[in-house]
Amino acid sequence: MPIDAFDALACPLDGEALHRHDNAWVCPQGHSYDQARQGYTHLLPVQHKRSKEPGDSKAMVEARQRFLAAGHYQPVVELIARLCCPNPLPETTFNILDAGCGEGYYLREFSLLVPESMRVAMAGLDISKPATLAAAKQDKRPTWLVASNAHLPVQDASLDRLLCIFGFPVASEFARVLKPEGRLIQVDPGPMHLHELRTLLYQQVETELEPKAPDLDGFRLVEEDEVSYRFHLTRADDIQDLLMMTPHGHRASAEGRARVAQLSELELTAEVFVRVYEPLVG
Numbered sequence: 125m126p127i128d129a130f131d132a133l134a135c136p137l138d139g140e141a142l143h144r145h146d147n148a149w150v151c152p153q154g155h156s157y158d159q160a161r162q163g164y165t166h167l168l169p170v171q172h173k174r175s176k177e178p179g180d181s182k183a184m185v186e187a188r189q190r191f192l193a194a195g196h197y198q199p200v201v202e203l204i205a206r207l208c209c210p211n212p213l214p215e216t217t218f219n220i221l222d223a224g225c226g227e228g229y230y231l232r233e234f235s236l237l238v239p240e241s242m243r244v245a246m247a248g249l250d251i252s253k254p255a256t257l258a259a260a261k262q263d264k265r266p267t268w269l270v271a272s273n274a275h276l277p278v279q280d281a282s283l284d285r286l287l288c289i290f291g292f293p294v295a296s297e298f299a300r301v302l303k304p305e306g307r308l309i310q311v312d313p314g315p316m317h318l319h320e321l322r323t324l325l326y327q328q329v330e331t332e333l334e335p336k337a338p339d340l341d342g343f344r345l346v347e348e349d350e351v352s353y354r355f356h357l358t359r360a361d362d363i364q365d366l367l368m369m370t371p372h373g374h375r376a377s378a379e380g381r382a383r384v385a386q387l388s389e390l391e392l393t394a395e396v397f398v399r400v401y402e403p404l405v406g
């Protein structure tokens with residue numbers, strides 16, 4: 125699949141289009157952002173940062189990278205790719221942004237699944253520098269950015285697809301950057317997702333029977349599908365990686381974490397919803 129350069133970046137300070145100049149992105153007002161040696165660009169101005177090291181830590185990123193590399197969420201990628209690809213295939217370059225991309229697993233895998241004849245330009249951003257760095261180290265083709273969903277450094281009406289995978293949607297920003305015919309692909313855990321792990325951690329867990337699609341202002345849900353399957357972790361380290369990459373790693377009590385630490389294997393349920401939203405125009 126041909127991968128084109130992603131050319132829809134915008135200055136995070138004034139929203140003007142960014143143009144590539146040697147190893148930097150530059151706006152007409154003279155703001156300049158150097159691409160780091162490892163291949164990512166920092167587009168998160170200090171006034172948009174709410175803490176010194178926002179987003180997932182290096183340890184969380186490394187745990188997620190090991191867990192995802194083992195293929196446990198491959199059926200999730202396959203469903204995303206199926207709902208993401210347009211029919212008929214586009215004739216021009218298809219612009220895709222993964223907002224909250226983590227260590228880049230989904231864009232890497234997605235590029236292996238889309239049809240050979242489809243041209244894409246891919247960008248992934250995350251507020252966590254360790255996540256973006258890990259993504260850039262593993263795949264040089266997409267444009268990788270340290271940036272925030274709250275102020276996407278992307279031009280208005282420039283995206284065909286916006287992926288938000290186990291992430292934090294900001295509806296107004298997402299609506300701003302999508303083309304009128306573009307689509308938001310929102311991926312969220314279902315009520316049974318990792319139910320067994322949560323039961324061990326909290327002893328009592330809520331499982332609503334009717335999962336409801338999140339309401340996103342300015343969007344209309346047009347399609348939804350889910351994957352549900354079992355997978356088996358057979359090493360204590362793999363169970364710890366799963367715990368570490370989820371919010372449960374720091375949310376659960378010490379007793380809950382101690383119960384999980386005693387396990388050397390665990391059978392788990394994956395239940396994931398993929399929802400396609402169209403922006404309401406006007």
Ligand SMILES: C[S@@+](CC[C@H](N)C(=O)[O-])C[C@H]1O[C@@H](n2cnc3c(N)ncnc32)[C@H](O)[C@@H]1O
Pocket residue numbers: 178179180188223224225226227228229230249250251252255271272273274288289290291292
């Ligand atoms: C649960 S992880 C999912 C990562 C990736 N989508 C995946 O599924 O492998 C959520 C990610 O969102 C990032 N994040 C948190 N707040 C963010 C924000 N305001 N803008 C962009 N990314 C954010 C975190 O650093 C983290 O990498």
Ligand SMILES: [Zn+2]
Pocket residue numbers: 135136137138139140151152153154155
């Ligand atoms: Zn600027």
